[in-house]
Amino acid sequence: MTLLDPYFRLRPNGETAFSVEGNAIKFGPGVLTEIGGDAKAFGLRRVLLVTDSRIRGLPLFQTAHDALTGAGVEVVVFDEVVVEPTDTAISRAAQAAIEAGVDGFVSLGGGSVMDTAKAANLLSTWPAPFLDYVNAPLGRALPPPGPLKPHIACTTTFGTAAETTGIAIFDLAEKGVKTGILGRALRPSLGVADPLALDYLPIPVLASNGFDVLSHAIESYTARPFTARARPDASSPRPQNQGANPFSSLACLEAIRLTARNLERAIGDSTDRDARAALMFAGLLAGIGFGNSGNHLPHALSYPVAHHVRQWRAEGWPQDHALIPHGIAVALNAPASFRHAGPTAPQRFQDVLHALGGASAGEAGEAVASEFIRLMRNTGLPSGLAAVGYGAADVQLLAAEAFEQKRLIDNAPSPVTVDDLEQIYRSALRYW
Numbered sequence: 091m092t093l094l095d096p097y098f099r100l101r102p103n104g105e106t107a108f109s110v111e112g113n114a115i116k117f118g119p120g121v122l123t124e125i126g127g128d129a130k131a132f133g134l135r136r137v138l139l140v141t142d143s144r145i146r147g148l149p150l151f152q153t154a155h156d157a158l159t160g161a162g163v164e165v166v167v168f169d170e171v172v173v174e175p176t177d178t179a180i181s182r183a184a185q186a187a188i189e190a191g192v193d194g195f196v197s198l199g200g201g202s203v204m205d206t207a208k209a210a211n212l213l214s215t216w217p218a219p220f221l222d223y224v225n226a227p228l229g230r231a232l233p234p235p236g237p238l239k240p241h242i243a244c245t246t247t248f249g250t251a252a253e254t255t256g257i258a259i260f261d262l263a264e265k266g267v268k269t270g271i272l273g274r275a276l277r278p279s280l281g282v283a284d285p286l287a288l289d290y291l292p293i294p295v296l297a298s299n300g301f302d303v304l305s306h307a308i309e310s311y312t313a314r315p316f317t318a319r320a321r322p323d324a325s326s327p328r329p330q331n332q333g334a335n336p337f338s339s340l341a342c343l344e345a346i347r348l349t350a351r352n353l354e355r356a357i358g359d360s361t362d363r364d365a366r367a368a369l370m371f372a373g374l375l376a377g378i379g380f381g382n383s384g385n386h387l388p389h390a391l392s393y394p395v396a397h398h399v400r401q402w403r404a405e406g407w408p409q410d411h412a413l414i415p416h417g418i419a420v421a422l423n424a425p426a427s428f429r430h431a432g433p434t435a436p437q438r439f440q441d442v443l444h445a446l447g448g449a450s451a452g453e454a455g456e457a458v459a460s461e462f463i464r465l466m467r468n469t470g471l472p473s474g475l476a477a478v479g480y481g482a483a484d485v486q487l488l489a490a491e492a493f494e495q496k497r498l499i500d501n502a503p504s505p506v507t508v509d510d511l512e513q514i515y516r517s518a519l520r521y522w
């Protein structure tokens with residue numbers, strides 16, 4: 091028997107069901123002006139408004155602030171969020187929440203801001219040593235003892251889908267590694283996506299995030315089928331990275347279609363609000379997709395690439411330190427990963443190619459890679475890992491570290507070895 095698609099063929103002792111989880115979401119121009127009423131509906135009287143110094147200087151900060159105070163909600167501002175937050179920065183936000191005695195959180199910003207608010211909510215509501223909550227094996231991955239405070243997550247960007255996920259990513263300073271806290275309790279109570287907030291998003295950031303969205307959608311659509319996992323005990327919940335399933339596939343295909351049709355338009359014309367709104371909705375859809383399915387190779391391979399950056403600086407980001415933005419790190423590994431994975435999920439990649447609007451010729455994974463590379467070239471992305479400072483001598487180290495991303499590696503459409511990862515990195519050095 092299959093469930094809705096031959097890709098979801100039921101197997102002996104395999105999983106037979108998938109679950110769909112998500113939070114409440116509001117999408118539309120102007121929804122940021124409604125958050126005061128939203129906060130009241132959650133019974134909030136005093137909130138910590140979590141943001142960063144850049145956002146605080148923008149008119150949209152005033153919009154959010156006025157919306158809250160206008161509804162009679164007291165606001166305490168915490169604007170010390172840093173890009174790529176550390177555990178220390180998160181602890182500071184948690185401390186601010188405790189000192190301010192807030193009964194809820196409103197975050198206004200990108201992934202770093204929303205993730206900081208999620209983790210600060212956890213640590214201030216249920217204080218415990220930081221590592222108690224951090225993902226194993228670095229931490230103990232303990233679930234919170236009870237519910238968290240309400241959190242309204244207002245995104246000022248798109249792509250991370252942090253407003254929809256129960257994931258907070260940060261750098262663990264003492265160990266020098268990127269890790270996270272993962273748990274359903276962390277999912278914001280309400281995600282607010284106002285396309286007008288994207289008026290302030292610089293074009294390079296928009297491009298990077300657009301590729302992140304496209305890769306989320308392709309990865310989640312081509313992830314191993316949920317039916318390939320062993321069936322869990324009746325008592326244990328299904329993992330968030332349960333594999334591709336009929337629901338996430340639906341969201342992902344539309345996200346691919348919308349991104350392919352609007353990315354170049356949005357990058358080419360910074361006043362094209364329609365294209366930006368379409369990308370924001372695609373980001374939400376892809377977020378729902380990967381939140382219920384999971385990413386795989388391009389994301390697994392992106393983390394060591396971002397971590398070991400030497401000199402490269404990205405246009406549109408602070409120039410005081412080397413940085414490969416997340417979306418670019420993902421995009422650089424995506425075509426090579428799709429080439430590798432294509433033959434193991436041919437029909438899935440054929441569907442992706444169709445959603446991209448690409449002509450079907452030859453092997454589908456290869457054709458998807460070509461379409462992806464074409465978009466990269468047309469939008470000014472680096473031409474491969476060599477263009478951001480990596481060479482053949484780095485491949486072994488990168489592959490060994492990427493292989494440690496078990497949760498993502500296991501979600502690839504078929505099993506991969508360290509040798510496979512080395513081959514993918516080599517093929518990602520230069521695309522044109």
Ligand SMILES: [Fe+2]
Nearest residue numbers: 302306416420
């Ligand atoms: Fe991503």
